Amino acid sequence: MKLTVDLVETVFEQTIQSLEPFFGERWNRLTSLQQKTLSAVLHGKGQRMRPSEIAYSINSPASSVRSALCALYKRNILWDDWNLRELRVRAEDPFFAQWIRTRDKCEDGIDHATSCLGKKDSGAIT
Amino acid sequence: MEYNQNPFRYGADFDPDNIVGRKDEMARVVHAIRDGQRLFLIGPRGFGKTSLLLAAQANQSQKGAIVLYVNAETSPDIAKLVGEIVAGTAAQIYEGAEDGIQKAGRFFSHLEPTFRLSADQQAISVSIGIDLLADKYRQMEVLADTLDSLNRLAQSLPESQPLALIIDEFSALVARFGVTAEAQIRAVVQRHRNVGYIFAGSGVGLMTDMTTKYSRPFYQSGDNFYLRPVPSADFVMWLSMQFKYERYATEESDPVHRILSLAEDVPYNVQMLAHNLLE
Numbered sequence: 001m002k003l004t005v006d007l008v009e010t011v012f013e014q015t016i017q018s019l020e021p022f023f024g025e026r027w028n029r030l031t032s033l034q035q036k037t038l039s040a041v042l043h044g045k046g047q048r049m050r051p052s053e054i055a056y057s058i059n060s061p062a063s064s065v066r067s068a069l070c071a072l073y074k075r076n077i078l079w080d081d082w083n084l085r086e087l088r089v090r091a092e093d094p095f096f097a098q099w100i101r102t103r104d105k106c107e108d109g110i111d112h113a114t115s116c117l118g119k120k121d122s123g124a125i126t
Numbered sequence: 127m128e129y130n131q132n133p134f135r136y137g138a139d140f141d142p143d144n145i146v147g148r149k150d151e152m153a154r155v156v157h158a159i160r161d162g163q164r165l166f167l168i169g170p171r172g173f174g175k176t177s178l179l180l181a182a183q184a185n186q187s188q189k190g191a192i193v194l195y196v197n198a199e200t201s202p203d204i205a206k207l208v209g210e211i212v213a214g215t216a217a218q219i220y221e222g223a224e225d226g227i228q229k230a231g232r233f234f235s236h237l238e239p240t241f242r243l244s245a246d247q248q249a250i251s252v253s254i255g256i257d258l259l260a261d262k263y264r265q266m267e268v269l270a271d272t273l274d275s276l277n278r279l280a281q282s283l284p285e286s287q288p289l290a291l292i293i294d295e296f297s298a299l300v301a302r303f304g305v306t307a308e309a310q311i312r313a314v315v316q317r318h319r320n321v322g323y324i325f326a327g328s329g330v331g332l333m334t335d336m337t338t339k340y341s342r343p344f345y346q347s348g349d350n351f352y353l354r355p356v357p358s359a360d361f362v363m364w365l366s367m368q369f370k371y372e373r374y375a376t377e378e379s380d381p382v383h384r385i386l387s388l389a390e391d392v393p394y395n396v397q398m399l400a401h402n403l404l405e
Binding site for chain 1: 170171172328329330331332352369373380381382384385388389390392395398399402403
């Protein structure tokens with residue numbers, strides 16, 4: 001058997017699909033604002049956005065976004081990674097992060113032609 | 127029919143031989159165990175904290191150290207946590223379960239422990255006799271007393287036999303009992319010179335605040351050690367070797383690099399993806 005990049009990506013898609021019920025439940029436990037905030041952070045590819053920037057991008061009050069961010073850190077969904085003296089916001093579970101990105105893509109109707117799991121965009125935050 | 131076990135394991139599976147690229151981290155934990163230091167091991171879930179701690183425990187126990195491991199998240203109350211500390215002590219302190227029970231029973235007599243041996247006489251469990259339905263402060267007092275007993279026990283051991291306590295998911299304890307609990311534990315632990323303490327936690331923000339904010343009892347009371355993702359080079363080498371062993375042709379390292387990039391070098395996710403590739 002040969003290990004190829006295609007095989008790895010196929011199994012990655014299957015892995016994320018198999019975790020769908022677990023991720024769905026986790027997602028549904030978040031408030032609507034926490035969901036929007038998390039999506040905005042994950043699409044920011046790890047660049048630390050200020051709450052005001054997130055608030056602007058999702059059209060919500062900055063103080064509410066700040067509380068939503070606090071809850072996401074408290075629930076261990078996001079964490080601050082100081083690597084090489086540069087701060088990155090990372091999702092604790094990269095598969096959950098990828099599931100959210102895929103979900104957002106599907107909802108936006110973008111990239112359906114290739115795959116909802118976006119083979120060409122691993123979506124790694126860092 | 128021959129059945130080969132999947133070499134990639136994640137979740138509850140633990141295999142001390144599967145610790146990859148954690149040489150420096152292991153040395154740091156071992157140093158805290160042997161030198162009676164206080165270490166705060168901080169890292170998100172999935173980074174392999176528990177595996178690292180259990181591997182260090184196994185490694186040092188083989189060398190004669192007494193290393194107790196408890197998990198504050200899986201022990202829902204202080205009685206269970208304290209019971210596990212006493213049971214672990216009895217299991218490790220002396221040769222033979224009966225002997226251990228007798229001697230640990232003396233050190234922890236104030237807890238009025240009841241020891242039970244499993245049918246095969248290998249595992250020891252302990253329930254404590256004192257009433258813990260009291261308030262949180264009283265519960266923490268009992269934990270503090272238990273730690274004091276551990277220190278007395280450590281003082282009675284030869285220098286070649288260090289004693290250390292690992293409290294995994296310590297942040298769960300702090301979240302449940304609050305800052306007062308921190309103050310009570312800190313007050314006891316700072317007096318102990320004979321016990322190594324490793325407080326591990328996956329709540330990165332909570333653990334960082336707890337140890338770096340001036341207003342918190344654990345401010346600068348030990349070394350903070352942040353667990354990073356496993357260095358890619360170590361992981362690439364190990365993964366390639368495992369796949370070759372499983373007769374997967376991997377002439378190029380691209381697929382292995384792809385596994386790491388999709389899993390963002392997080393050990394749990396790397397293992398899960400690699401595991402699924404072999405299923």
